[in-house]
Amino acid sequence: MHPILSDRRRFMVYIIAWIFTGVLIARLLVTADLANWSFALLFSLPVALFGSFLTSSAYFVCRSLPFNRRSFSIATLVFASAAMVSGISWLGLCYGWNKVLVLAADEVEVLHLSPHLLVLFFITGFAVYLLALLAFDVYIAFDNIREAERREAASRLLARDAELQVLRSQIDPHFLFNSLNSISALTAIDAVAARTMTIALADFFRQTLAIAEKEKISLKEELLLCENFLAVEKIRFGKKLGVEFEVAADAEQAQIPPMILQPLLENAIKHGIRNLPKGGVIKVTIFQRDRWLHIAVENPVSADPGNSTGNGLGLSNLRQRFFALYGDQARVSWQRTDDNFTLEMALPFEQTYHE
Incomplete structure (x- = not known):
């Protein structure tokens, strides 16, 4: 023209x-x-x-x-x-x-x-x-x-979307394989629990399908996803698994990438709670301050590092997803002591608006 x-x-x-x-x-x-x-x-x-x-x-x-x-x-x-x-x-x-x-x-x-x-x-x-x-x-x-x-901007956007899809494809089967192994183990011990866990797992993946194509979801939706995940895991671990959520009211409508909190809970269980004879409590703290959303996940670990050390794939994926979505405007850090592991992340606070 x-x-x-x-x-x-x-x-x-x-x-x-x-x-x-x-x-x-x-x-x-x-x-x-x-x-x-x-x-x-x-x-x-x-x-x-x-x-x-x-x-x-x-x-x-x-x-x-x-x-x-x-x-x-x-x-x-x-x-x-x-x-x-x-x-x-x-x-x-x-x-x-x-x-x-x-x-x-x-x-x-x-x-x-x-x-x-x-x-x-x-x-x-x-x-x-x-x-x-x-x-x-x-x-x-x-x-x-x-x-x-x-x-060039469109190409970067397509590349970012492709990268996010690859990262998600690495995260989703990780939980599925663990859950199927748990169901297999429960089948020989408690058939009713295995059936209940299968139904809970189906509910969880039904929800993941609903949010899989979204780039951002509300924190409230992510917390609901975590509840469904924990419903599956509590069948397996029973009273050995405890979870405490401390979520500020003004943070629930924050926009976040889907499935960033659930893998952290999974890691806390796999590399922490599972290796402790008496189990433990996972503490999740979420709040908003100065237009930043802060999320902290803390869980007990075994004193023997060999029993509670993973390959770091989940944390590496989390960092890559944040970089793809926010560039340098997001932070992920973690710290391990003899009996405790703490992960903290901060990302720009994006409000969910309802008409």
């Missing part, structure tokens, strides 16, 4: 600028004592408006010579030829329009078009069109740069 003709505001500014150009031409004719004001304006304004449409065609000339397929010699030849045609066209219009006005007024030529004045009209038409070619060429160059930046 033409950058001037396709935009009403630009078009109006463009036409007004050319009208002022016509007035300037009339002023020069009067100053040079070549015509009176009435004839000068009657001559120059239509000529200027014609020049505006003639000059706008320079955009299409530039478009016909893409930067990546042009040579300097070809561009010089085409631009010079186009400017030459423009200069001749503008000169012909000036000469013809002057004759029409003289005949219409039934007078001797009011504006005497001397050879010097005709040359001046030609040079003016040539120079103005050449400047228009250069201006549109610069505009197209910047437009190409903006388009390249848009394509």
Whole structure:
């Protein structure tokens, strides 16, 4: 689309600028004592408006010579030829329009078009069109740069989405395999518990399917997902597993990536609670402060590091997901002591709004 003709505001500014150009031409004719004001304006304004449409065609000339397929010699030849045609066209219009006005007024030529004045009209038409070619060429160059930046941004977005899908595909089966192993173990011990756990697992994955395609969900939805997950795990561990949630009311509507808290609870159980004879309590603290959402998960661990050390895949995935979504505007850190493991994360607080 033409950058001037396709935009009403630009078009109006463009036409007004050319009208002022016509007035300037009339002023020069009067100053040079070549015509009176009435004839000068009657001559120059239509000529200027014609020049505006003639000059706008320079955009299409530039478009016909893409930067990546042009040579300097070809561009010089085409631009010079186009400017030459423009200069001749503008000169012909000036000469013809002057004759029409003289005949219409039934007078001797009011504006005497001397050879010097005709040359001046030609040079003016040539120079103005050449400047228009250069201006549109610069505009197209910047437009190409903006388009390249848009394509690059779209590519980064697609790459980020692809990365998130890969990370999710690593997280989701992790819990599924553990749960199926637990169901298999319960089948031989307690068939009723195994059946109950299967139903609870189905409910959990039904909810994960509902949020799988979302980039962000509310913290409240994530907490509900965690409750369904814990319903499965409590069947397996019974009183050995305890969980305490301390969630600030103003944090529940925060927008967060789905399934960032559930894998942390899974790790706390797998690498902490499971290895303790008496089990323990997982403490989850969530609050909002200074437009940052803070989440902390704390769980007891065995004094023997060999019994409670994982491969770090879940935490690595969490960091990668945060980087893909927030860049450097998110933080994940963890600390282990002899009998305790604490993970803390902070991410920009994004509010969920309801209509």
